[in-house]
Amino acid sequence: MGDPDVTTDMTIIEKTFEDVKNGHTHYTDFYGDKELRQEICKYYEKQYSYSVAVDECMVTTSGCHAMWLVLESILDDGDEVIIHEPYFTPYPQQIELTRGVPVTLETYEEEEFQVNTERMEKLITNRTKAVIINTPNNPTGTCFSKKTLEAIATLAKKYDLLVIADDIYTLFSYSEPFLPITVLENMRERTITIGSFSKDYAMTGWRIGYVIAPDYIIKTMKDVNENNVFTAPSISQRAALHALRNREKIQPKILKEYKKRVMYAYERINKIKNMSVMTPRGSIYLFVNIKNTGMTCQEVTNLIFEEAHVLVLPGNAFGTCGEGYIRLAMTVGIEKMEEAFNRIERMNIFS
The missing domain is CATH 3.40.640.10 (Type I PLP-dependent aspartate aminotransferase-like (Major domain))
Structure with missing residues (x-):
């Protein structure tokens, strides 16, 4: 969320x-x-x-x-x-x-x-x-x-x-x-x-x-x-x-933290097989293309949850043209994100 x-x-x-x-x-x-x-x-x-x-x-x-x-x-x-x-x-x-x-x-x-x-x-x-x-x-x-x-x-x-x-x-x-x-x-x-x-x-x-x-x-x-x-x-x-x-005083710290998270996730995603994402432009989300898996976004979401125990949202939750994507929210720190991506990388569809 x-x-x-x-x-x-x-x-x-x-x-x-x-x-x-x-x-x-x-x-x-x-x-x-x-x-x-x-x-x-x-x-x-x-x-x-x-x-x-x-x-x-x-x-x-x-x-x-x-x-x-x-x-x-x-x-x-x-x-x-x-x-x-x-x-x-x-x-x-x-x-x-x-x-x-x-x-x-x-x-x-x-x-x-x-x-x-x-x-x-x-x-x-x-x-x-x-x-x-x-x-x-x-x-x-x-x-x-x-x-x-x-x-x-x-x-x-x-x-x-x-x-x-x-x-x-x-x-x-x-x-x-x-x-x-x-x-x-x-x-x-x-x-x-x-x-x-x-x-x-x-x-x-x-x-x-x-x-x-x-x-x-x-x-x-x-x-x-x-x-x-x-x-x-x-x-x-x-x-x-x-x-x-x-x-x-308040906002620069927030911006710095989220930009760091977004860029970290961007770099990790584009190194994972069957995943890609545009260069980050804004917000605290990444809309990740998973079309090369040959699976629906709901199937990929379920598999990530069941095998990697990582929660993402299926792209079609945001309308029909979101099919083929999953949404990641940069609402956890780098340490947790690193663990999440390490688990995802070990999944068969992404390795």
């Missing part, structure tokens, strides 16, 4: 519990702790030279909750949402839960799992409301190029679509700095950005995320959320505030 073994930095924990002792145990503003929302706005200004108003930001109870709130707020029954495949497993169900229709666009390793907008355009109908993009990507590990983002933006403007940017792994962009699609020309009015503290700050258990969007969408989300969880946990919101304020 994508739950890092790295514990939340003690700076965040200690400062948060000081806030708890000082009384931050109550409901916050329905849109989220104003101090935190202001800090998120400051972050986008400093990181991307992108201005965000406080009323264009809402704090949510995790990124997944943010996605549900967004879809519930923008979709009419029967509206279609395009998702690029392989995709984060909950996307289709999240769309269906809000009475929408998921439409999948396959991406391929030979195209570096980039979105092909010529194929995307053929999927657009008069019921298409939005496109979900996820870069750096779970599960493939790819990062969309500026050219890809610009092509998606062109389509969004041409067909008056919303773009839901699931920006969960922004820290883990190894080949070049992360570029949010919302900063592209004329995209702020049609982009809904979902952010999370889970991976970028090793805060999965705190369940805290946020949305940046036009103010009328934020207001609709707030109205929906009043009938759901009301507000995100006040304690977790304070933790997120301290994470942002101390990010220059």
Whole structure:
């Protein structure tokens, strides 16, 4: 699973519990702790030279909750949402839960799992409301190029679509700095950005995320959320505030550790018979090609579990075009990874 073994930095924990002792145990503003929302706005200004108003930001109870709130707020029954495949497993169900229709666009390793907008355009109908993009990507590990983002933006403007940017792994962009699609020309009015503290700050258990969007969408989300969880946990919101304020101290250590793990795994995989993987571009996952085994991804997953006692996920868990792949999560240290790869290497199908 994508739950890092790295514990939340003690700076965040200690400062948060000081806030708890000082009384931050109550409901916050329905849109989220104003101090935190202001800090998120400051972050986008400093990181991307992108201005965000406080009323264009809402704090949510995790990124997944943010996605549900967004879809519930923008979709009419029967509206279609395009998702690029392989995709984060909950996307289709999240769309269906809000009475929408998921439409999948396959991406391929030979195209570096980039979105092909010529194929995307053929999927657009008069019921298409939005496109979900996820870069750096779970599960493939790819990062969309500026050219890809610009092509998606062109389509969004041409067909008056919303773009839901699931920006969960922004820290883990190894080949070049992360570029949010919302900063592209004329995209702020049609982009809904979902952010999370889970991976970028090793805060999965705190369940805290946020949305940046036009103010009328934020207001609709707030109205929906009043009938759901009301507000995100006040304690977790304070933790997120301290994470942002101390990010220059906290994040380099996290990035260094995961980049080291990803590169170690990449080198090991490409030395194993019947396995291959693209050069890592981003995220904390590797999408490993096992087609040369002649077996299905589920068969390979089962065999690795039974013979090597290593748990991986079959690629088809992320959509049909994930067949022929397995996903590895870099959520354990090098020592455990070394043992895992040593066991896999001894298996008959990989030796």
